[in-house]
Amino acid sequence: MAVVKTSANSELFRKLPSMDEVLREAAFASLTANYGHELTAGAARKVLGRVRDEIASGLLDASGVDVALSDLGESVEREIRKSLQYSLRRVINATGVILHTNLGRAPLSEAAIEHIRETGASYSNLEFDVAEGERGKRDVHVDGLFRRLLNDDGWDDSREFSTIVVNNNAAAVLLALNTLADGGEVIVSRGELVEIGGSFRIPDVMTKSGALLREVGTTNRTRVSDYANAISERTRLLLRVHRSNFEISGFTEEAPMAELAALARERKIPFMEDLGSGALFDLRSIGINGEGTVGDSLRAGVNVVTYSGDKLLGGPQAGMLSGAPELIARMRSNSLFRALRVDKLTYAALEATLLAYVRRDHDAMPALRMMRLSKEEIGARADALQKRTAGQKIRCETIDGESLLGGGAAPSSVLPTRLLSVTCEDETADELSSKLRASEPPIIARVEDGCVLLDLRTVFPEQDNAIAAALARICISG
Ligand SMILES: *Cc1c(COP(=O)(O)O)cnc(C)c1O
Numbered sequence: 001m002a003v004v005k006t007s008a009n010s011e012l013f014r015k016l017p018s019m020d021e022v023l024r025e026a027a028f029a030s031l032t033a034n035y036g037h038e039l040t041a042g043a044a045r046k047v048l049g050r051v052r053d054e055i056a057s058g059l060l061d062a063s064g065v066d067v068a069l070s071d072l073g074e075s076v077e078r079e080i081r082k083s084l085q086y087s088l089r090r091v092i093n094a095t096g097v098i099l100h101t102n103l104g105r106a107p108l109s110e111a112a113i114e115h116i117r118e119t120g121a122s123y124s125n126l127e128f129d130v131a132e133g134e135r136g137k138r139d140v141h142v143d144g145l146f147r148r149l150l151n152d153d154g155w156d157d158s159r160e161f162s163t164i165v166v167n168n169n170a171a172a173v174l175l176a177l178n179t180l181a182d183g184g185e186v187i188v189s190r191g192e193l194v195e196i197g198g199s200f201r202i203p204d205v206m207t208k209s210g211a212l213l214r215e216v217g218t219t220n221r222t223r224v225s226d227y228a229n230a231i232s233e234r235t236r237l238l239l240r241v242h243r244s245n246f247e248i249s250g251f252t253e254e255a256p257m258a259e260l261a262a263l264a265r266e267r268k269i270p271f272m273e274d275l276g277s278g279a280l281f282d283l284r285s286i287g288i289n290g291e292g293t294v295g296d297s298l299r300a301g302v303n304v305v306t307y308s309g310d311k312l313l314g315g316p317q318a319g320m321l322s323g324a325p326e327l328i329a330r331m332r333s334n335s336l337f338r339a340l341r342v343d344k345l346t347y348a349a350l351e352a353t354l355l356a357y358v359r360r361d362h363d364a365m366p367a368l369r370m371m372r373l374s375k376e377e378i379g380a381r382a383d384a385l386q387k388r389t390a391g392q393k394i395r396c397e398t399i400d401g402e403s404l405l406g407g408g409a410a411p412s413s414v415l416p417t418r419l420l421s422v423t424c425e426d427e428t429a430d431e432l433s434s435k436l437r438a439s440e441p442p443i444i445a446r447v448e449d450g451c452v453l454l455d456l457r458t459v460f461p462e463q464d465n466a467i468a469a470a471l472a473r474i475c476i477s478g
Contacts, residue, residue: 012055012065016048027073035080043079047072091442092463096417096455098370099277099407101197103444105310105317107366109356112315112349119348126344139164139332141347145354146322149280150295161298163322164332165309165350166340170200172306172319173274175340177209177237179331180270180304184236185214189222189255191248192241196276196408202241211236221253224263231267238264240302242276244408261301270303270327277409278307278320280357286371288405288413294322303327309346311407314365315353316346370457371405371415379418381456381464386420388468393425394475403457420454424475432474439470 022028022044023037031040051068054060060068068075091103099105108116129136146163166172177186186206193215195201206213214235216226227238238260264271279293291312297305304327309318319340321331331337356364363369382398390396399421402414424432429447436443436452443466446453454467 009055009058012060012062013052015062015065015069016051017069019045019048022048022072025073028076031073031077031080039080039083040076043076043083044072047075047079089441091444092460092466093458094436094443094445094454094456094467096401096403096419096446096453096457097406098367098403098458099311099405099409100458101407105367105407106314108316108349109314109353109364109366111356111364112352115348115352116345120345124344124348126347138341138344138347141351142354145351145358146320149354149357150298150322160325161322162325162328163320164328164337165342165346166319166321166337167342168317169274169276169278169306169308169311169319170205171340172321173202173205174209175331175334175336176272176304176306176321177206177211177239178336179334180272180327181209181211181236183210185212185232185234186237186239187214187216187227187230187235188239188241189217189226190215191217191219191222191252191254192239192243194241194243194246196244202274220248220251222255223253224255224259227255227260228263228267231269235267235269238269238271240271240273242274242408244276257297257300257302264303265301270324271301272304272306272323273297273302275305275307277311277313277405277407278305279312279409281312281362281368283312283371283409283413286415288415291409291413294320298322308407309350309353312367312405312409313353314367316349318342318346318350366460370403373457375400375416375418378456381461382418382420382454385454385456385464385468389422389471389475391472391476394471395423395425396471397421401453401455403455415457417455417457420456422452422454422471422475423450424452427475435474436470439466439473441466443467443470 019041023032023041028040028044051060051065055065093100093103095103125136127136127138142165143163147161150161150163166175188202193202203213214230216222216230240257240260261271275294275297277291279291280295282293283291294305294307302323304321304323307313307320309315309320321328353365356362363372379398386396386398398418401417401419403417404414422432423429427435429450429452432452433445433447436445446455456464459467
């Protein structure tokens with residue numbers, strides 16, 4: 001803001017010390033000793049600038065300026081601390097959306113964090129074969145685990161399928177299209193030309209990969225014969241894409257997976273599926289149908305499946321390409337792979353996550369644990385919170401509701417839950433939710449029909465206390 005000096009405020013401006021004077025004061029000597037000259041001087045300049053702006057806009061009178069100057073040391077220290085805070089920080093997810101893309105998708109397991117800590121803080125055998133004493137490949141750390149998980153009996157680690165890992169599923173799709181179809185055509189149903197949040201659009205990725213999109217069928221109906229009729233000498237790939245966050249209902253038809261696989265086999269064209277969420281865990285066990293696993297797709301005859309690490313898999317951000325060893329080997333030797341590969345921290349988190357699947361310890365992954373929570377377990381915690389926080393100014397009740405998987409998985413499937421519905425005297429729902437977001441850690445809630453709704457399914461039980469304390473602070477004390 002431009003500082004306007006008038007005769008009325010020039011008196012006030014004269015009260016302000018120079019930077020030299022400020023830094024010579026005793027309070028500032030200790031700040032400089034703790035934080036160094038640059039941070040202290042920078043913060044002091046910022047605080048003094050703010051006081052100057054407030055004088056110019058008539059917000060401060062003489063006594064206001066005196067108060068601001070007497071608090072100068074504290075204000076500057078607050079400013080320094082603020083400037084040293086992390087921007088990326090934890091929040092409490094009370095939305096009930098388990099794989100919330102804006103909130104970092106899947107939280108990592110304890111074992112994943114521990115494995116990152118141990119291998120990330122030290123040197124590791126990332127690309128070193130310890131037994132042979134020679135250079136190794138980073139893929140080995142997870143490829144064997146994927147083989148065990150994707151084969152039927154869990155122990156057969158024959159080379160039926162192999163897996164490589166890249167930065168995310170978008171990168172996996174790009175790498176696969178570029179490797180298998182650069183300069184040729186890829187046949188896709190018009191009903192699957194989707195955009196997934198964050199600007200991932202199938203036609204755009206196709207263009208970037210150098211492949212040509214050959215659309216077949218209509219938005220609502222695509223038959224196997226549509227694919228068959230489109231095959232020519234230019235065809236390099238049949239592609240199926242999971243529709244993720246939208247569904248087509250009504251008069252619809254989709255080519256059955258097994259028939260498409262048979263067509264691809266017969267015409268000797270690879271068949272790829274962008275599965276998106278990519279569960280390794282059978283969601284039917286928690287009552288969600290229609291979302292197959294990666295293994296289901298491979299066994300149905302899909303040659304390459306791409307999927308995310310931080311959606312239903314419950315691990316770190318990553319993109320997997322699993323499938324026929326000869327196709328995966330071609331992707332591995334594409335120079336794009338070198339640009340899209342992941343670092344040791346991702347391998348560490350992924351390896352720990354996959355080992356939990358091998359041990360069948362699904363509750364080790366927070367996202368899977370949250371999916372498996374029963375409405376009764378969530379209801380008991382919501383009731384306890386309700387009893388603790390209900391008071392004069394606050395109305396809390398528990399009601400039936402629905403949690404969402406998120407991450408584009410089974411978009412119409414919901415998990416029954418119990419919600420804590422909170423209304424607070426003197427506060428609109430938007431004000432209350434904004435005060436919850438201003439808590440430390442921030443609490444992110446849903447607002448529906450003038451009520452703040454908290455779904456404890458996505459709240460770690462040890463965070464229930466923080467929610468009770470925040471509600472008490474906001475609604476009871478003021
Ligand atoms: C989520 C999703 C993607 C993008 O995956 P990222 O891991 O976020 O890059 C691509 N395709 C489908 C079908 C998806 O659901």
